[in-house]
Amino acid sequence: MTLRLTDAETEALRRRAEYESRSMQEVVKQAVREYVENHSRRDLLSSVLDEELPRYAEALDRLGK
Template identity: 80%
Template sequence: MTLRLSDDEADALRRRAAFESRSMQDVAKQAVREYVENHSRRDLLENVLDAELPRYAEALERLGK
C-alpha cells in the first residue's frame, strides 16, 4: 500500500514522529489502528441503539416529561 500525503500532512507526521522518537510508519500505523477501533466501537453502539431503542421509546419518552 502506498499512502500519499500532502506536504503539510507529511511535515506534521514527520514532526510528530520526531517528537515521539518513533518512525513515521509507526505513528501512521497506530493512527490507523486507533481510527478503526474508534469507528468500530461507534458503529457497534449505533447498531445496538438502533435495534434496542425502539423497545424502550415509550418509557424514555415518559421519563423525559
C-alpha cells in the same frame, strides 16, 4: 499500499514522529489502529441503539414528561 500525503502532511508527520522518537510508519500505523477501533465502537453502539431504543421508546417518553 501506498499512502500519498501533501508536503505539509508529510512534514507534520515527520515532526510528530521525531517528537515521539518513533518512525513515521509507526505513527501512521498507530493512527490507523486508533481510527478503526474508535469507529468500530461507534458503529456498534449506533447499531445497538437502533435495535434496542424502539423497545424502550414508551418508557423513555414517559420519563421525559
